[in-house]
Amino acid sequence: MTPLRVSIIGVVASVLLILVVLELIRGRRLKERYALLWLATGAVLLVLSAWREALNTIAGWLGVTGYPPAVLFAVATLFILLVLLHYSTVLSKLTDENVDLAQRIALLEELVARLRVPRIPAD
C-alpha cells in the first residue's frame, strides 16, 4: 500500500504544477498549445496520487509488488519524456523556419539594392 505521506506530497506537487502552468498561461508567458502536455501531466499525477486504490491496482498489473509509488515516478518520467520530445519537434520546426526567413531576407535585400534607383540631388 502506498504510504499516506507519499500520496499527500504527490497531490500537493501535482496541484502546484497545474496552478503554476495556469498562472503562466494567464500571464501570457506560456502558449496554450505548449501547456496542454504539462496540464495532462499534472492531471494524471493528481489522479494517481489521490486515488490510492487505482495506483495499487495499476502497480499490481505491472508487477510492481514491493512499492506502488514507483509507478507514480514511472508515469511522471514518461510524461516528461513526451514533453521533451514534443519540444524537440517544435525546435526543429523553428530552426527550419528561421533558416527560411534568413534566406528570404538575403534574397530580398539583394533585390531591393538592385531595384533601388540612385537618389539624384533635386536641383
Place this chain on the structure above:
Amino acid sequence: MNLEHLARTVAIVPAYNEVAAIGRVVDEIRAFDPAIDVVVVDDASTDGTADKAEVHGATVLRLLFNVGIGGAVQTGFRFALAEGYERAVRLDGDGQHDASELGKLLAPIERGTADLVIGSRFVDSGSSYRPPLGRRIGIRVFARLVSILGGQRVTDTTSGFLALDRVGIELFAAEYPHDYPEVEATLVALRSGLRLSQVQVEMRERESGASSITFVRSLYYMVKVSLALLVASLRRYPRLAGAPR
C-alpha cells in the same frame, strides 16, 4: 568557350570567413567566362568577406546569421530559381575548386545528357588526390551507400563542385540539407530521378582557413550523414520529369 551557350549561367559560391581567398575565386570564375554571373552567399562572415566579394564584382547575398553550408548554398539555388537561370554551378569559397574545370562540369548539361554533374576526384583511379586514410574510408563508405540506395554508381559524394540544369535547380531550391549536405543531396537527387553525371576534376589544397570538417566533428558528421541517408531512403520523393529540351 562559346559565350552564347553560357548566357544564363550562375556561379554560386558559399563563403564563411574567406576574405583571403574570395577575391581570387570570384576573379577566376569571371576570367573563365565573363558571361557567368557570380553570386557569393555570405554566411554571416565577420571578416568582411561580403564586401570583398562585392568589390570583385560578385552579387552578394548576405545571410543575417550563420545557417551552415547547406543553408547558404540553398540560398544560391533559390536565387537561381527566382532569377530564372538555366544552369548553375557551385564552387567553394575557399578556392579549392578550380574555375578552369567549369567547362568539363557544364559540358553534360549543355549536351542535355545530365541534370546534375558532380566534379569527382575519384572517377579515374589514377587521380593524384590522396586524402588522409580516415577521410578516404569515409568517402568510400558513403559513396558505396549512396550507390546502393540510389541505384547508380557514385564515386565522390562529398564533393561540393557541381553543375545543375533547371530541373536540378528546382529540386535543390526546394530541398537541400542544412549541414553537411553533399552526401544526402546526391541521394535525394538520384531518388528524385535526376540524371547524374560525374566528371574527373582535380581539387587544390585549401588556400586559407580550415576545412569545415575537423577531427572532433567527424564523428558527428558520420552519424548525422548515416541517419540522413537512412531517412532519405525511407522517404518518398516525387519523380521529376527530365528537363524539357
